[in-house]
Amino acid sequence: MPLFFDKYFQCLRTGEFFMWDYCGHSLDIARLRGATYADVRAMHIRQRDLTTKNGKVGTLGQSETIGLGIRVVMNGAWGFASTDLLTRDGVAACAAQAVGIAKASALAKKENVKLAPEGSYVDSWQGPCEKDPFEIPVETQFALLLAVDNAMRKVKSVTLTETDMQFRKIDSWFASSEGSKIHQRRVISGCGIGATSFKADAIQKRSYPNSFGGQYALAGYELVESLNLLGNAPRIAEEVVALHSAAACPQKTGTLILGGSQLGLQIHESVGHPIELDRVLGQEANFAGTSFLTLDKLNNLKYGSSIVNVVADARIAHGPSLGTFAYDDEGVPAQCTDVIKDGEFRGYLSSRETARLVGLNRSGGTMRTESWNRLPMIRMTNVSLLPGEWNYDNLIADTDDGILMDTNRSWSIDDRRYQFQFSTEIAWEIKGGKIVRMLKNPSYSGITTEFWNSCDAICDAKNWTLWGTPNCGKGQPMQTMGTGHGASPARFRNIKFGAAFSNE
Amino acid sequence: MSPAKTKRKLTKPGEKNLTAHGPSAGPKVRGENELRAIADTVLRLAKSRGIPETEVHVEEIVSALTRFAGNTIHQHVAEQGITVSIRTAADSRTARVTTNRVDEDSLRAALENSLSLAASQPKDPQLLRMLPRQKYPRVNRYIPATALLSAEDRARAVKRVCDLADKRGQDAAGIFESGQTHSLLANSQGLTAAYRQTQAEFSVTFQQGSAASWAKANGADVRNFDPQKLAQTASDKAILAQNPIELPPGHYTVILEPAAVLDLVGFLFYDFAATAVQDKRSCFAERMGKAVFGKNISITDDAYHPAQLGAPFDGEGYPRQQVSLVEKGVLRNLVYSRRSGKVAHTNPTGHGFPLPNEYGEAPLNLVVAGGSSSIPEMIASTDRGLLVTRLWYIREVEPYEKVMTGMTRDGLFLVEHGKVTRSVRNFRFNQSVLEMLRNVERLGEARRATGEEAFEMVVPPMKIGNFHFSEATKF
Numbered sequence: 001m002p003l004f005f006d007k008y009f010q011c012l013r014t015g016e017f018f019m020w021d022y023c024g025h026s027l028d029i030a031r032l033r034g035a036t037y038a039d040v041r042a043m044h045i046r047q048r049d050l051t052t053k054n055g056k057v058g059t060l061g062q063s064e065t066i067g068l069g070i071r072v073v074m075n076g077a078w079g080f081a082s083t084d085l086l087t088r089d090g091v092a093a094c095a096a097q098a099v100g101i102a103k104a105s106a107l108a109k110k111e112n113v114k115l116a117p118e119g120s121y122v123d124s125w126q127g128p129c130e131k132d133p134f135e136i137p138v139e140t141q142f143a144l145l146l147a148v149d150n151a152m153r154k155v156k157s158v159t160l161t162e163t164d165m166q167f168r169k170i171d172s173w174f175a176s177s178e179g180s181k182i183h184q185r186r187v188i189s190g191c192g193i194g195a196t197s198f199k200a201d202a203i204q205k206r207s208y209p210n211s212f213g214g215q216y217a218l219a220g221y222e223l224v225e226s227l228n229l230l231g232n233a234p235r236i237a238e239e240v241v242a243l244h245s246a247a248a249c250p251q252k253t254g255t256l257i258l259g260g261s262q263l264g265l266q267i268h269e270s271v272g273h274p275i276e277l278d279r280v281l282g283q284e285a286n287f288a289g290t291s292f293l294t295l296d297k298l299n300n301l302k303y304g305s306s307i308v309n310v311v312a313d314a315r316i317a318h319g320p321s322l323g324t325f326a327y328d329d330e331g332v333p334a335q336c337t338d339v340i341k342d343g344e345f346r347g348y349l350s351s352r353e354t355a356r357l358v359g360l361n362r363s364g365g366t367m368r369t370e371s372w373n374r375l376p377m378i379r380m381t382n383v384s385l386l387p388g389e390w391n392y393d394n395l396i397a398d399t400d401d402g403i404l405m406d407t408n409r410s411w412s413i414d415d416r417r418y419q420f421q422f423s424t425e426i427a428w429e430i431k432g433g434k435i436v437r438m439l440k441n442p443s444y445s446g447i448t449t450e451f452w453n454s455c456d457a458i459c460d461a462k463n464w465t466l467w468g469t470p471n472c473g474k475g476q477p478m479q480t481m482g483t484g485h486g487a488s489p490a491r492f493r494n495i496k497f498g499a500a501f502s503n504e
Numbered sequence: 505m506s507p508a509k510t511k512r513k514l515t516k517p518g519e520k521n522l523t524a525h526g527p528s529a530g531p532k533v534r535g536e537n538e539l540r541a542i543a544d545t546v547l548r549l550a551k552s553r554g555i556p557e558t559e560v561h562v563e564e565i566v567s568a569l570t571r572f573a574g575n576t577i578h579q580h581v582a583e584q585g586i587t588v589s590i591r592t593a594a595d596s597r598t599a600r601v602t603t604n605r606v607d608e609d610s611l612r613a614a615l616e617n618s619l620s621l622a623a624s625q626p627k628d629p630q631l632l633r634m635l636p637r638q639k640y641p642r643v644n645r646y647i648p649a650t651a652l653l654s655a656e657d658r659a660r661a662v663k664r665v666c667d668l669a670d671k672r673g674q675d676a677a678g679i680f681e682s683g684q685t686h687s688l689l690a691n692s693q694g695l696t697a698a699y700r701q702t703q704a705e706f707s708v709t710f711q712q713g714s715a716a717s718w719a720k721a722n723g724a725d726v727r728n729f730d731p732q733k734l735a736q737t738a739s740d741k742a743i744l745a746q747n748p749i750e751l752p753p754g755h756y757t758v759i760l761e762p763a764a765v766l767d768l769v770g771f772l773f774y775d776f777a778a779t780a781v782q783d784k785r786s787c788f789a790e791r792m793g794k795a796v797f798g799k800n801i802s803i804t805d806d807a808y809h810p811a812q813l814g815a816p817f818d819g820e821g822y823p824r825q826q827v828s829l830v831e832k833g834v835l836r837n838l839v840y841s842r843r844s845g846k847v848a849h850t851n852p853t854g855h856g857f858p859l860p861n862e863y864g865e866a867p868l869n870l871v872v873a874g875g876s877s878s879i880p881e882m883i884a885s886t887d888r889g890l891l892v893t894r895l896w897y898i899r900e901v902e903p904y905e906k907v908m909t910g911m912t913r914d915g916l917f918l919v920e921h922g923k924v925t926r927s928v929r930n931f932r933f934n935q936s937v938l939e940m941l942r943n944v945e946r947l948g949e950a951r952r953a954t955g956e957e958a959f960e961m962v963v964p965p966m967k968i969g970n971f972h973f974s975e976a977t978k979f
Binding site (some may be wrong): 051052053054055057058059060061063064065066067069074077078080081082083084085097098100101102104105107108109110129137138139142160162194198201202203218236256281282283284285286287289292373374375409410411412414415416418419421423441443444447476477484499500501502503 | 567568569570571572573574575576577578579580582583584585586587590599600601602603604605616617621623624625628630654655656658659660662663666675677678679681707708709711716718734783784785789860861862870896897898899900901902903904905907909911913914930932934935956972974975976977978979
């Protein structure tokens, strides 16, 4: 083959035509070797990371990964193999390996794998993205981050400033032995800033718009432009310094108002994880844990007060977040599932296999994979608390004695998702319907169902934000997944404050 | 190739690239020579492009994992992948681009991309030139017995564990993982560093009713642990863990098994980084030379300890040094990258992360010196206390006193009058690690420990006074 033709061929070999060819060929090989079901995901993931620290560039990197993973059922058992060797021989060997692994799995099999029925789909879908972040010059992105970093550093007694941006473009090609062929493109953008102050014997930190990386969404660079990082930089820098001289959060039982981002994480930990059916069925018992939501609790548990309504909604109509897609990684269309309806527990997150195990007609469409080399597993989509009716100012005015906590600092919950403890970066004391002073080192703790049953007010849709959580870890090998959590500030009664900083 | 032709050749479809270890084996491992060829290509392209400095890190990971729950295999996976990470430096600017496409055009594109990214930022006058050739101590962490472990081998071992659970009316869940990593770092200044290791891990949880217990081991050599023995331990403890009583939260004497020690002490790893101290976000900021722990605590970082894994060089190719971090409770040293070493006017210790990064460095091979006690002796010496199997969901509450929160999990037992008497409902702790390591009453033999929250370390079991449990959960 002439050299120029070889080069031309290599440039094209990871194009869409070839990806479909690899998917189809690997399915053919799996079938020929006896697999009774197979699905394959070819993925191409591009990522850009930028950070600054103390006015200088920290990280500047870009990466891409491309490959294919195939999952098969053979002899009634699962096998999965993945490869980055994107040639016909490479993906054929990968398919053959998956079948061989499934045969080995059958050595310790109790029941044959059975899947809930699902249609087959041929489709192509692209998530919203107005401004491709990979087309925005890095100079422009750094100019903003460095300006924000400098704005925070201008505040005296700030000892560390950090900013970050991350962008991902994920193309996936899904095909199954049942006839589905689905291409999806999702662009994810995220950014955040933080100021730290060390003084005497304490380290305080403030972040915007959220901690641990900031806000993430299924969006292009327009997300960054919408967040006004520069306008918020001086405020958080001033707050972090002020925290040193603020009063400590009291240790007592009282009324708690949670800001939206902290409530988003509360939903993630105390609703999102316990409703995962693989946890409920014991499949995650060795690592992530199990769940207090045993099967007898479905339609038979007052999870929260009557104003609490939670859905798991992957549809774009819910909003463009990290749990938004058109099809999950089993080829099941995005759906909205009632999780808590008027306070009652109504639904789990399911896959085709777990849906059948518990007698559901259909998967809820929540199987997702981090990359081509990982098995899809049940993951949260957008698990959101639906808005209530309260105007935010009215909620504060209606609170005689309470504490408003905002921006997560630490989170922890037991392996069945009962007992939790959260601390936040900052809190505000409310007296007589007014915010009267800043509090440092706030924390609260409780039992999941007691907490949600104590909710007596939820703010309206004007205050509702769909928060993106980019760092949810689960599975062995570990996979990191993005999830979405819509929330508006809400009020909870009789909550225990201050245990994290108590020594009693 | 049509299936019919394949049959006539007496090979099954998809077998062409398989290794000789059976149908569940993956494609051939590329190995050091192929990694070196990729690195040479990148450096050749960079030289012809006139790039002043180029660094390339090529890594191949081959891994497989058998996962079981409810006494059956429910997930069983294999992966093979290569990454090529290229860093260019020119005119006091640097950037990194990573790809898993290894054809020449893709490598050239990655190189150009790195150069373009590097040029898109302000100059960094503190950027150091890349390292010239270095010498490294030899380590042998590649064990063929681990590399050859097949899906069938793992499945048969898992089957024996599931049979034990079936026999005892228990539910077993866990993993058996094996694999190998090949890594090569080279740069345009003549540095070349190669490393390979195998790794195997077995972890199991046994559940009996609502009670559970757990055991885990890992290392380079799969022959160094016995899945059946680990399963037996977890199974026996799950029986003991039944019918837990509820105790009030408060301060207790605790006996922490090595995994529990690891998962708490492991959170200190980044505090020992010079960059973290310079940034004043470490609990050791302004504490150098001070007694931070009790006199019975000494901590080193030692990549050459026989129970450790990892390469003998850091992200820039600097040879890893053994560093005595804490001597008899006194903070004596930190670990340094080349950059943080220069800031502090001291030598680097070979703990730097790949550049560019804002975190600097960290010790990844901590060794906490042990003592002469043992867990049975600790129990025998305890009038009233708690034996802790492992900890879970540990997070930092307060960074300067290093207050950590988390839960006990999979086996919390009451010790009374020198004996384990009852299972206890799980507690939440809020405990300063600095204070905890001032309250260590007894230390056992240090050994490689593995948990779920921190990197593997060599740590002893510890008996600790006045450990703070703040709340209890419902099981």
